[in-house]
Amino acid sequence: MSFFQALGYFTREAFLSLVRSWKISLLAVLTIAVSLILGGVFLLVSGNLRHVVEGWKSESKVVIYLRAEASGSETVRMTRALEETDWALDVELVSAETAHRRFRRAFPSLSDLLEGWGENPLPTSIEVGLDWQQFEDRPALEAAFAELRADPAVSMIDDDRDWLNQLEAVVFVLEALGLVLGAILLVTAIFTISSVIRLTAFLYREEIAVMRLVGATEFFIRGPFYVEGLMQGLLGGAVAVTALFGAHLLVLERYAGAPLSLLASRFLAPIELLALIGLGGLAGLVGAVTSLRRESLGQTAETPGWAEG
């Protein structure tokens, strides 16, 4: 029998077995699906969160507030000095008047607060868009910031990096948690598939014994079980991907505009979907291979039910 003939035979037998014992097969498929859904949810949420953080990071700016006493020449000097650094992508001087206008526009209900103040309490500032790649040389950046703080014209520096970094750490923890939880559930799924295949092999023990008796090779005997495990895993992966897509659409529809929708705004990339399905298939195959070790499948043409008289 050629390899392709054998593959056709394995697939046919595996399919028949899936249909014949659909209840236990469904259990295996759902176990794989649940573990992949959980892993996929973490992947989806952390991916979206990372995307949001990346967006915020690219938009975030360092704001250098100048003292009220800072002269115009000092302001210009500082603006030019910032423009010459390699970490400042864009530098914008925001006068006290511009800051006042922006505040009133952004917080109209609080504009009275400024009116009651008398003179404009908002200081002149310089907004600096950061080149985040420079973060790789963080000590140098810190040194530059320390130098700025020491400048007599500078009152304070408002820096978004710290909380963005903390948010990034949260994303990292989420990813790690998803990875660990997904791995644990995947191992559970492998055990389930392994048990299902072992049970199927037990149900087929008489047929296996006959096949051994007439001269079937181990490859021929085990092949259908391997393909069955693979099929269960791939089906589990397909169910997981479908469920994830459904959940993604549901969140987008129900929570449109709400912060929650940010966590599901982008669906998984095709390569990630293929990886999920492939991972399911691999788990199924590993489950089948581990279930059919020599001692579990037996190596003889004998079965206990066929003890001769």
Next chain:
Amino acid sequence: MIEFFRVTKRYAGGQIGLDGVDLRIDPGQMVFLTGPSGAGKTTFLKLIYCEEMPSSGNILVNGRNVSSLPRSKVPYLRRTIGVVFQSFRLIPRKTVFENVCYLPRILGLSSREQKKLAFETLRQVGLAHRLNAFPLQLSGGEQQRVAIARALINRPEILLADEPTGNLDPELSDEIMRLILDIHLRGTTVIFATHDRDLIQRVGRRVLTLDQGKLIDDYELPSGLAAETEATDGEQK
């Protein structure tokens, strides 16, 4: 040809299956293997089709030393040996055709070739008309015929029968015996394990007697019972 050279089989618990057996069975010979329960008849057969390996000694099957055969080669040896058991070992959920066609399927024959081969073999055992029946729809004798057809489908050089008439009444036993004689007359080496002394007396041929794993007797009886084709021919005349 089957040759045993000082073959001993000792099981894990120390029980002796076969004890220093020396013998030779020529191609095309029909041999009865007899002895009380636990004498070693089944062990003898299992050693030939490599279900068991000898603890010491050598076994040659068609010139091949099977006592040192790697496990991966065992399936290829088994394709040249047909084995029939007392309990038939048919798969109830498979049809007669499917039960008979395990080996052709393993060999990768097309479904047309499988059908042709199954039909021819089932015709040989008189069951061509029951191709689509399930084993439980058949009588004991018919089930054993299907099991024989399964053993014969690859035209084996050797047929091993382990108490094949043990579950059948005397009439059906004769029917199966005639069929096996018929197979033997077509040139197949047959080793027939039984403790049915009457059957052996009626059929005749070479008789090997085992007791507690030892070969204690080896003699020839004159041929008696006619083969199925001979019997049919006789009835027609």
